[in-house]
Amino acid sequence: MELWSLTNLLPFMGMVVVILSQVTVLQVMKAAMSEGKNKFTIMVYSNVLSIFVLLVSCLIKHRSDRPPPLNFSIICKFFLLSLIGCLMQIFSYVGIEYSSPTLATAMSNLVPAFTFILAIVFSQAKSIGTIVAIVGAFVITFYKGPLLLKTLSPKSNWILGGFFLASDALLSSAWYILQALILRNFTSVLVLMLFTAFFGTILATIFTLIIVGDSSAWNLKPDIGLVAVIYTAIVGSLFQSSLGAWCLSKKGPIYVTTFKPLAIVLSVVIGFLFLGDALSLGSLIGAIIIVAGFYSVMWGKAKEENTIEHSDIGSLKSSAGEKVPLLNNKIDRIIDV
Numbered sequence: 001m002e003l004w005s006l007t008n009l010l011p012f013m014g015m016v017v018v019i020l021s022q023v024t025v026l027q028v029m030k031a032a033m034s035e036g037k038n039k040f041t042i043m044v045y046s047n048v049l050s051i052f053v054l055l056v057s058c059l060i061k062h063r064s065d066r067p068p069p070l071n072f073s074i075i076c077k078f079f080l081l082s083l084i085g086c087l088m089q090i091f092s093y094v095g096i097e098y099s100s101p102t103l104a105t106a107m108s109n110l111v112p113a114f115t116f117i118l119a120i121v122f123s124q125a126k127s128i129g130t131i132v133a134i135v136g137a138f139v140i141t142f143y144k145g146p147l148l149l150k151t152l153s154p155k156s157n158w159i160l161g162g163f164f165l166a167s168d169a170l171l172s173s174a175w176y177i178l179q180a181l182i183l184r185n186f187t188s189v190l191v192l193m194l195f196t197a198f199f200g201t202i203l204a205t206i207f208t209l210i211i212v213g214d215s216s217a218w219n220l221k222p223d224i225g226l227v228a229v230i231y232t233a234i235v236g237s238l239f240q241s242s243l244g245a246w247c248l249s250k251k252g253p254i255y256v257t258t259f260k261p262l263a264i265v266l267s268v269v270i271g272f273l274f275l276g277d278a279l280s281l282g283s284l285i286g287a288i289i290i291v292a293g294f295y296s297v298m299w300g301k302a303k304e305e306n307t308i309e310h311s312d313i314g315s316l317k318s319s320a321g322e323k324v325p326l327l328n329n330k331i332d333r334i335i336d337v
Helices: 006-034 039-061 072-098 101-107 110-119 124-142 158-185 189-211 224-251 253-257 260-274 281-319 324-336
Strands: 147-149
Touching: 006 039, 006 072, 006 101, 006 224, 006 253, 006 260, 039 072, 039 189, 039 224, 072 101, 072 158, 072 189, 101 158, 101 260, 110 158, 110 253, 158 189, 158 224, 158 253, 189 224, 224 253
Parallel strands: none
Antiparallel strands: none
């Protein structure tokens, strides 16, 4: 019952929305690229729009209370977070251009693996689940197998795309951990995302001006390119990034990253139905392996938290009446769990 309490249920539901947002943003971006739209100019325009969306949200959220004070150290951390985020966007968009959103969501399952490694994995169930998720991601990347359902067959380079997407996954792990560290001392999620979008827009604009030589790539028309800009800014920034940051502040980076495998099934279905991605045997096998790894990780994490909780309760009972400060500390730990 504690597992499904309101404290745990809200972050769980929030992460489901975050994953759905992530998948649809990738699908819309892939559709825009397939129509010849420049991925980097879309990135710049969506970041600019994100600034206005987040600014309005911050003004509404903090109209009655002030956000935490800013200092030079916090701003430097914001900039570092923006730099990592900008590189993540670049690698992600290049990766899905060479491959597909299906591969992108599959390779994002390396994020919890990298995060577990960085955080030092103690649970055997989580270790096995992490290894299984990595195997599934590599199966989807390097083994396509016979086509099970055939639609359009666009030119692609899945190996190169997989490399960029794996790099994105590694950066994402560092991004989640750094964001969690920042949110320990700076609790305003919207202000954090606003500064991240601001610095990210500057970095993305400089990069795009250097890389994109065709001035016509900056033209916006009422087509899929404009839809990608608006959808990425609103859904990607307001829902995916901000809601993801809130869940991160509540449950930590490991909890957030373990939801990545849930994206693969939805991505396969949407990619096949709407973007013409081919459904191969390798994709199906890899998806099954990844989902199995995900539930192994979640089962191991739930069992670990339950064990810790019962251990703390037992310790509370045995030490009741002996040391009141110790008793209070134990209770605080149980509430945090």
